[in-house]
Amino acid sequence: MTKSDSSETTTVTPPQRLLDGIHSPADIKALREHDLPQLAQDVRDELIRVLSQTGGHLGPNLGVVELTIALHRVFNTPRDRFVMDVSHQGYVHKMFTGRLDRFHTMRQFGGLNGFLLRTESEHDCYGAGHAGTALSAALGMAVGRDLKGTDEHIVVIAGDAAFTNGISYEALNNVCQTKRFIVVLNDNEWSIAKNVGAIANYFNKIVTSEMYSHLHDKARQFVETIAGKYAVELAHKVEEGFKGLIVPSVFFEEFGLRYYGPIDGHDIPLLIRTFEFLKTQQEPVLLHILTKKGKGYEPAIKQPDKFHGLGKYKIESGETAPTPTPTYSEIIGKTLAKFADTNQKLVAITAAMPSGTGLSHFAKAHPERYFDVGITEEHAALFACGLATQGLTPFLAIYSTFFQRAYDMSIHDMAIQKLNVRLCMDRAGLSGDDGPTHHGLFDIGYL
Ligand SMILES: Cc1ncc(C[n+]2csc(CCOP(=O)(O)OP(=O)(O)O)c2C)c(N)n1
Structure with a gap:
């Protein structure tokens, strides 16, 4: 056997990644729903592989893979607007909006920006870097839309720590200025360090309440039946029956946002059905999703603080090079x-x-x-x-x-x-x- 013969027989064609076929959000909509978990796996592998070389916000992005898939499955950017708080969690959105081939240039000289950037893509309707800006900016967009008479969806994606920030409440105080507005509260219990203060405790109380888990199951049932005309009626019945008992102050509702959740932020079908339902609502809504920071990568789950944002690391162990001099x-x-x-x-x-x-x-x-x-x-x-x-x-x-x-x-x-x-x-x-x-x-x- 010649040398070339031998290499031909041993070459194994690597399986085609679904991610390589995603050039725009339309490609996500074209996939079969049962293939979406495979896409999520491809995205996680790519995040872990590329960031081990470039550094970046690994933990936050591993936590929003399913959320970003569901958002792009249901909404249509650039017409619909995704406004991300801080926008350090926008890497997956970048991959899905024509920037996968430049993903390895992120945070490098001349490469992609590490946060959303209006001049980088028409899908980045709002840039950021500092926390607490998303709700106010998005509310301005929603009110602008209402004045113009158009009907695009405005969706805020904000972490639990964004709700420790004063500006977020200044925005909530004005939310009554619009009718259609979707806020996703991505709750992973972490800021960079563990989230602190009364608001963090409040979110935790909602989530750990046993009765609320019951409501969660009911919420799933109603979301599953949303095609039916009684869905909204049922949703309200469920709320009246349980929510007042469990969350006495019904915090967000006092501001005029109807509260849904908490739901599992890694359950793609549930997220899709829920967004399809929320999209039809003619009032400001807040969806509380629970996610795991660093999901799918053990070192990042064990040390959410370190893996929030870091430099190069070894994929197998998550080890980083020690700094030669103290900072x-x-x-x-x-x-x-x-x-x-x-x-x-x-x-x-x-x-x-x-x-x-x-x-x-x-x-x-x-x-x-x-x-x-x-x-x-x-x-x-x-x-x-x-x-x-x-x-x-x-x-x-x-x-x-x-x-x-x-x-x-x-x-x-x-x-x-x-x-x-x-x-x-x-x-x-x-x-x-x-x-x-x-x-x-x-x-x-x-x-
Ligand atoms: C004004 C301001 N202060 C501090 C920071 C540093 N910072 C970046 S991300 C972050 C935590 C964000 O936590 P959360 O919004 O819950 O999102 P997660 O990373 O947990 O998904 C902090 C404190 C910032 N970006 N802006």
Whole structure:
């Protein structure tokens, strides 16, 4: 046998990936529904493989694979609008909207942006990078649509941590300005670190209620029968029967959003049926879905914080290369912890970035003087001011780009009221891989 003969007999054609056939959302609609789990697997494999080389937001994207498939199956972008909070969870949407061939260039010089970007694709109707912007921007789109008299769907995709952010409530307070508006609350119980505060506890209460699981089953039944004309009536009956008992304040409904869920955010058929139903509703609705951050990749499930966003890693173990020198954040966190051993007045504050700012070291050493206040930069700055009025010595550890949110507090509260808040400002200057939304270029100018 010649050499070439031998290679011919041993060549095995790799099985065609369904993902390679997806060039636009229309291709997802063309697949058979029972093939969609295979597409989800292809997407997960691609995320894990490519990000092991480029780095990026692995955990959040592994958690929204089924959600993104269902959204593109039911809605029609670019006519319909998907507005993602932060938009770090938009990688799968990028793959499905003509950018798969450039996916490996993400977060590299000249490559795809790591967040949604209006100039990158007509399917990215709104860019972001900072948290809490989706509901307000989407509400503006919905009201604009109503004024124009068109009928496209506006769908917000926001994580549970987006609801620790004040702007989200400013938007909810105005939701009555539109009739048709769909919000997907993607609840995985994690911000970058574990989500914190009363809202996180509230979501958890809904989810762990035994009676609510019963409602969940009922919800599934009604979604399964939505083709029938009694669906809406049944939905309301189910709600009246159970919801008031379990969620006394019916939080979202007080704002004017009809609440559905919680449902399994990894169940593709259920998500599809639910979106088909929600699409027909003539009132603002919120669908609460439960997902697992890092789903399908064991290292990311075990360490959601590390795998929220990271650099290169080894696929088999999830190991990353150790940093050769300690980072600024690490030095800050450890030094503050050391100072606090002897200075009882020292307190430290982070706005949802304990590991990024190095305060996780402080948190371990002095938990009673450590405050993670959620994604709340304005509140964090004011809270620090209040602590300062009590003679305490607050250190606010914060990224330059996120302190932009608290610009007003730096003048109106810290400076004019002469309150001694120490800022440990991290990530100043140009941010290479995260791109323009994360540059910290203005701090020297305005401080
Ligand atoms: C104003 C602002 N502060 C902090 C951050 C850093 N940040 C990026 S994603 C994230 C957590 C987002 O959690 P969630 O919205 O629940 O989405 P998940 O990643 O869990 O899917 C944080 C704190 C940010 N992007 N914007």
